[in-house]
Amino acid sequence: MSPPPVYLNGDWCDTASAQVSVFDRGYLFGDGVYEVIPAFGGRLFGLEAHMERLSRSLREIGIAEPLARDEWQAIFDRLLEGYVGRDAAVYLQVTRGAPVPRDHAWPDPATAPGVMATVSPIGRRSEGARAITMPDQRWARCDIKTINLLPNTMARQKAVEQGVDEAILVRDGLVIEGSATNLFAVIGGRLVTAPTGPQMLAGVTRRLLIEMTRRKGLIEVDESFITVSALRGADEVFLTSSTKDIWPVLEIDGEPVGQGEGAGRPGPVTCRLDEHFQQLKTPQRRPA
Numbered sequence: 001m002s003p004p005p006v007y008l009n010g011d012w013c014d015t016a017s018a019q020v021s022v023f024d025r026g027y028l029f030g031d032g033v034y035e036v037i038p039a040f041g042g043r044l045f046g047l048e049a050h051m052e053r054l055s056r057s058l059r060e061i062g063i064a065e066p067l068a069r070d071e072w073q074a075i076f077d078r079l080l081e082g083y084v085g086r087d088a089a090v091y092l093q094v095t096r097g098a099p100v101p102r103d104h105a106w107p108d109p110a111t112a113p114g115v116m117a118t119v120s121p122i123g124r125r126s127e128g129a130r131a132i133t134m135p136d137q138r139w140a141r142c143d144i145k146t147i148n149l150l151p152n153t154m155a156r157q158k159a160v161e162q163g164v165d166e167a168i169l170v171r172d173g174l175v176i177e178g179s180a181t182n183l184f185a186v187i188g189g190r191l192v193t194a195p196t197g198p199q200m201l202a203g204v205t206r207r208l209l210i211e212m213t214r215r216k217g218l219i220e221v222d223e224s225f226i227t228v229s230a231l232r233g234a235d236e237v238f239l240t241s242s243t244k245d246i247w248p249v250l251e252i253d254g255e256p257v258g259q260g261e262g263a264g265r266p267g268p269v270t271c272r273l274d275e276h277f278q279q280l281k282t283p284q285r286r287p288a
Contacts, residue, residue, distance in 0.1 A: 004082075007075045007117040015118070024114050026095030028102055030148030032114070033057035034093040037076075038122060038242045040281050042084040044076060046242070049204040057145045058094060062106065066094055066113040079119040087122040089243050093147060122243050128250040128266060129165040129239060133228060134158060136169035136176050136199075143198050155179040166239060168252065171199060174225040181239035181247065182206040185226055186219075186269045192230075195223040205240040209273065212280055219269060235259065236267030245281075246274040 003014035025031035037050045051072065058065060067075075072092075079090055095114035099107035138151040155167035156179040167179045176194055177183050182203040184193045191213060196202040210221050231237065237249040237257045248266035249257055256264030266274075 004119055005079060007079070007115070009112070009115055012078070018116075020114065020116070021098035023098040023100050023102060024095055025097060025099070025107075026093065026114060026147055029104070030146065030150075031061075032093055032095030032147045033061065033063070033145050034091065034147050035145065036242050037090045037092070039080055039083060039088045039090060039119075042080050042086060042088070044080075044090070045281055046204045046208055047076075049207060050242075053145060053202070053204065054092070054094075060141070060144045061096075061146070063094060063096055063113055064109070066115045075117050079117060083119065083121075088119050089122050090117060090119050092117040095147070125244055126165065126247065128248045130163075130251040131166045131168050131178070131239075131249050132159055132162055132164055132253055133170050133175075133231075134167045136171040138169070141198050142176075142200050143196070143202060145201060152179045164251075166249075168231075170228055173227055175228060175231050176200050177203075178239050181241045181244065183226075183249075184209075184238050184240065185231055185234040186236035186267060187226070187230055187234050190220045190222045191269065191273075192222045192224055192226055194225050203240055203242070205242055205245065208280065209240060209246070209277060212276060213273065216276060218273060218276065236270050238266075238270045238273075246270060246277055 003016045006013050006015055006018045008018050020027060033054065035050050035054045037047060038045050055065065076090055080088065093116045097107060097111040097113050099111050134155050155169060159165065159167040166181060168183060169176045169179065175183060177200045182193065184191055194200055213219060213221055232252065235258055237252065239247040239249060248270045250264045251257060258264065258267055
């Protein structure tokens, strides 16, 4: 099987031959942004929201748009040629380029940005997640989808070392999100999730789920911070991401989520929302 295609700075290659300059500021400083766009049945899902977020991230760190929308679309189409009828994730990354010599100061605006895009299959979703809570040690602009993810990777590694799936990040006693996910909890008959702002990344799946839930009147949505104690007493907890959809959390810090016979199992609200969300994705699918 041949290596998957890679778009890199205007050329096409594959994962075996792709090379990035040692002066690329993404490599040296984490100076860039990225997006992960899911494709279900070979068709991109939530594309407009993802591209809107990419543009916002680029504006926030002062990188000009490197490609027109139709140019991005042509790249996506080529990447997905081998995924008709299959699920995949398109990863795209834009850095501030590769000026010489290395310098902390930003280069001349005329410096060409580094642009890369790849595709990979989406793995099978787990039936449920176990998680731990951890202090949020990220920077103050988590709303920018930067490639500088060291605190996130450290949190996820801590979770892996403890034999669980995800780290839930807590700042000043308030639950923010997971290391690579947004978090929702069913508390007092409401669906609660942290509000958007500099402290968190506004996930596209999070956004689409909230819009769908409100539009269909499935449950009241409350965008408010959750305390750690409220999280531990929640009836249901789940995570969202572009590649995991709705991911039920069965256990937090070694204790089952929920009460009674349903404790430690996906809850009824989670299951209902997931059913509707899968229907939202269905029009995207087409036969192989």
